[in-house]
Amino acid sequence: MKKQVYIYRSFERFWHWTQSILIFFLVATGFEIHGSFRFFGYENAVNYHNIAAYTFIVLIIFAIFWHFSTGEWKQYLPTLKNIRAQINFYLIGIFRNAPHPTKKSVLSKLNPLQKLVYLGLKVMVIPVMVISGLLYMFYRYPQKESIQSLNIDSLELIAYVHTLGAFILIAFIIAHLYLITTGETITSNIKAMITGYEELESHEENISSKSSEENETGKEV
Ligand code: HEM
Known part of the structure; x- marks a missing residue:
């Protein structure tokens, strides 16, 4: 039997949508700085990119706090279980109307491929973007020539790393936009x-989370 289950809490949704807006904006202003097109004008693009970057860093700090204070970080612990089934599903099963190999629940809302990819974003791609971005900023502005204490005497490597990270994030966004349409229905994930709330198979874990949510919000689902 299927039931409406409260699966994404309010901070999580706020964080998700704010992060997506910021990343879209960072991509747009970043590629204007890169010289790919002209829209805001170079100077404005740099200023807007810096403002969005600082906002993104603040959001990341809140998100880290939220993940650890709620225990939600455990959702991202990688597992090899079901990974092959999940890959087969995306390559073959999905075109044959096969059932989803991983059942979503409140305590395990990510499939094994999502766990791997999201963990990679959180511990590698995003930190690399933040660190290379900050090095880029502080290379340019306070010292003008170099970050002497870090022995960085050229912007080239930082620029390559930052731009490579931007391309990886764009590849992720394209895959993500396609994959969000592959839930139980085309719009169920979004x-x-x-x-x-999402309609999930009702079992122990989802039922108990539903009742705790009811208690919290006083809402019947
Ligand atoms: C907190 C994170 C970030 C910080 C601190 C940051 C900072 C910066 C800075 C200072 C620049 C150089 C601006 C200039 O030339 O004056 C830059 C360039 C750029 N940024 Fe970011 N950025 C961040 C995140 C991102 C993200 C998430 C993306 C895209 C997904 C992105 C894409 C770019 C691109 C494409 C460039 C141009 C690189 C080049 O052509 O050398 N940045 N960033």
């Missing part, structure tokens, strides 16, 4: 990230 609706869940907007409202917090």
